[in-house]
Amino acid sequence: MLNHLLTTNELKVEEIYQILTDARKFADGMKWKPESQMFTANLFFEPSTRTKSSFEVAERRLGLEVIPFEVLTSSVQKGETLYDTVKTLESIGVNAIVIRHDQDRYFDELVGKVNIPIINGGDGCGHHPTQSLLDLLTIYQEFGRFAGLKIAIIGDIRHSRVARSNADVLTRLGAEVIYSGPEDWFDNRSLSLSRFRPIDEAIRESDVVMLLRVQHERHQQKGNFTANEYHKQYGLTIEREKLMKPGSIIMHPAPVNRNVEIADSLVECGRSRIFKQMENGVFVRMAALKRSLESLKGGNNYEAAYSELKLHSI
Amino acid sequence: MLNHLLTTNELKVEEIYQILTDARKFADGMKWKPESQMFTANLFFEPSTRTKSSFEVAERRLGLEVIPFEVLTSSVQKGETLYDTVKTLESIGVNAIVIRHDQDRYFDELVGKVNIPIINGGDGCGHHPTQSLLDLLTIYQEFGRFAGLKIAIIGDIRHSRVARSNADVLTRLGAEVIYSGPEDWFDNRSLSLSRFRPIDEAIRESDVVMLLRVQHERHQQKGNFTANEYHKQYGLTIEREKLMKPGSIIMHPAPVNRNVEIADSLVECGRSRIFKQMENGVFVRMAALKRSLESLKGGNNYEAAYSELKLHSI
Amino acid sequence: MLNHLLTTNELKVEEIYQILTDARKFADGMKWKPESQMFTANLFFEPSTRTKSSFEVAERRLGLEVIPFEVLTSSVQKGETLYDTVKTLESIGVNAIVIRHDQDRYFDELVGKVNIPIINGGDGCGHHPTQSLLDLLTIYQEFGRFAGLKIAIIGDIRHSRVARSNADVLTRLGAEVIYSGPEDWFDNRSLSLSRFRPIDEAIRESDVVMLLRVQHERHQQKGNFTANEYHKQYGLTIEREKLMKPGSIIMHPAPVNRNVEIADSLVECGRSRIFKQMENGVFVRMAALKRSLESLKGGNNYEAAYSELKLHSI
Structure with a gap:
């Protein structure tokens, strides 16, 4: 077999x-x-x-x-x-x-x-199973468990290979998954709208802030966002990082659009596990x-x- | 040297x-x-x-x-x-x-x-000498000899690297080579027209049915054939395979145009040596x-x- | 470090x-x-x-x-x-x-x-430091020293990665560097015009004739030269090679434009170190x-x- x-x-x-x-x-x-x-x-x-x-x-x-x-x-x-x-x-x-x-x-x-x-x-x-598995490994290395963790998946959920498979597997392993980002980009056919949070709340509550890449190459219409507007409304700005809980970490599947999903200076900050x-x-x-x-x-x-x-x- | x-x-x-x-x-x-x-x-x-x-x-x-x-x-x-x-x-x-x-x-x-x-x-x-040599190896593995075998080369003979060099070398090794396919695609300057056969006869008589790829990328004009017409007139259809002698085999240099040179279901049939x-x-x-x-x-x-x-x- | x-x-x-x-x-x-x-x-x-x-x-x-x-x-x-x-x-x-x-x-x-x-x-x-270093190695293998050698760099000096870095390093190692080629292609901002020589003189005087590639892909305007004119005016023609000192060598970073920078028959002549x-x-x-x-x-x-x-x- x-x-x-x-x-x-x-x-x-x-x-x-x-x-x-x-x-x-x-x-x-x-x-x-x-x-x-x-x-x-x-x-x-x-x-x-x-x-x-x-x-x-x-x-x-x-x-x-x-x-x-x-x-x-x-x-x-x-x-x-x-x-x-x-x-x-x-x-x-x-x-x-x-x-x-x-x-x-x-x-x-x-x-x-x-x-x-x-x-x-x-x-x-x-x-994208190996991406999911590397995310799991990174979380496990950090916390030694999945049960009881709250994980926020933020961004272009509809087009993300990672979002749905991560959501499923993290839930099976005992974690709680919430979502944030532009509501238009949220796929309420397959994911529960009750798990959707405003961006600041998602960032404040979670142990893992998992940002998704804005996939310019998949969006026919980008919505009404400029890169700068996306960053202000849904990105991990320098201000929002300060809302994060002690010990919570930042993840991103990369390649990063700097100053879109995440502020340039946070990509390699102490909380970031992006290169890890x-x-x-x-x-x-x-x-x-x-x-x-x-x-x-x-x-x-x-x-x-x-x-x-x-x-x-x- | x-x-x-x-x-x-x-x-x-x-x-x-x-x-x-x-x-x-x-x-x-x-x-x-x-x-x-x-x-x-x-x-x-x-x-x-x-x-x-x-x-x-x-x-x-x-x-x-x-x-x-x-x-x-x-x-x-x-x-x-x-x-x-x-x-x-x-x-x-x-x-x-x-x-x-x-x-x-x-x-x-x-x-x-x-x-x-x-x-x-x-x-x-x-x-394309290594292609010829792998054809020879495949035939030798099957029959243990070349002398006395009848080999039909069928298809786009004029544009095929394989046809002419195989014809020459098989003849030198003692096999008999015949041809079939669209007459317009037969190069009677270098190959004897006396060895040309109608398709059913070629398939019925031979120990090896060697199909050639229709090289869409080389044909400026494809003649008057649709893929389907080519298959019916010159392809190894499910019906024609039944005409083949016991023990005779099917060869093709690949990539195969399925349902053009050969019926889809025959590509991996018992007679086929294509993946071999x-x-x-x-x-x-x-x-x-x-x-x-x-x-x-x-x-x-x-x-x-x-x-x-x-x-x-x- | x-x-x-x-x-x-x-x-x-x-x-x-x-x-x-x-x-x-x-x-x-x-x-x-x-x-x-x-x-x-x-x-x-x-x-x-x-x-x-x-x-x-x-x-x-x-x-x-x-x-x-x-x-x-x-x-x-x-x-x-x-x-x-x-x-x-x-x-x-x-x-x-x-x-x-x-x-x-x-x-x-x-x-x-x-x-x-x-x-x-x-x-x-x-x-292009490894190119410079291989040039140095080739010269050192030939003469066992740099001091006292005269090296002519000829051709498209303005656009050459090799010209400037070679000029600098050869001078530091004790060699004397002179230039030739089309004056319009000579960069008198960074290189001394006093080291510029007419082509025949440069070839006659030097121990190393280092030809540069005419970089068609970098020249927006090629000047007024056809390939043939360039060869006659600034190339190492069969006649000019005869002016070279005994023991002097020909170098070129390649790929060579044959019959432009150098006559086709000289590419592999006894003086040439191009493949070396x-x-x-x-x-x-x-x-x-x-x-x-x-x-x-x-x-x-x-x-x-x-x-x-x-x-x-x-």
């Missing part, structure tokens, strides 16, 4: 804890390498610095060979389907594949038909790759890892 | 058998690595998923360092000649180079002037690279390999 | 000699590898074959992992600043970074704010990377290396 990593929704709580445990071990210097030469490929159909590079580093830390794949110079230009591209890579010996694609749930046409694990590096406006999140990204991706590669030969024990995390909390 | 790999026409029968022998050994797990660190580069002036990735995997399986080279971001953009680009790579320590280029026989301006072996990854409408061909591509490329790299120090023994294949046929 | 490599002007003479000493040792087969896995990235915001590939080879010879970074497919497309891009790469574990950027002194916004060494692969019309320069590029880049990576743990002794070079001159 292949361990794909498609959405956090599909991960059981024990699986989440296992990935986090392995990620923490990698952060602490654990070595894990496959016994023989193994190959990965990163298929990014959308621009990305951080996710792609982060996977690259994770793959090489695991001693994997990374086959370069540039969409612009590939047969995708000749109209090849995603299935045929993946099947080709499988045929030439690629053992696991990371895909970012602008189509929601692109992986539905692959799962069950390909024989190598797929790690979702982001699909459409849908999911990037660091953690490598470790959760190492853990995700390990989990997928191990599934190629079977044999995976969630319970053991789960109890271990419980015993040795950070 | 450098062992370039430029065209199959220039390979002696013994050389072909040596490459196939090495490829079979690599498929069986043979390890071969150069004693010291060696460098390759893949210069692809045309889009490619499968050939480029296949070379990448082959190179890394041999423990070679692969220097990335993207035409779009290179000095080729500043008008540098191919010769100067190759000479540059030679100067910085690249030991062997793979080139795909849209100009027929681009390598004529290189051979004799550069001191590193060139492996042709496809030139213009001309040659891709697998074999890695092994023949490993063998071709080994042959070229070994020529850097001299010492290559075709006869030995040749007799070995004869003794231990599959 | 991080050892960036930003401009040759900022390098002390002892530092230059240390880099050249290490480069010569690498040319002679010295092995140096970091004790644990280390990561680099090459950020090229302008096209380049030779510099980028040369760094790639240098990095792999040192056993470094190279994280691919293509500007076209990165978050730079989403408007990310250079600082945030570099900080991201630092966060995910990149240990040293090579940057080419079209903005003069792009590195001023990075130095002091990032914790990994930056190696300048060329900035705007400003600096490329070879040397790998060795000085290995030395520069070693110097930067060693600075991550401190401990660098210029004086020792300096005396060593003095003792064992080539």
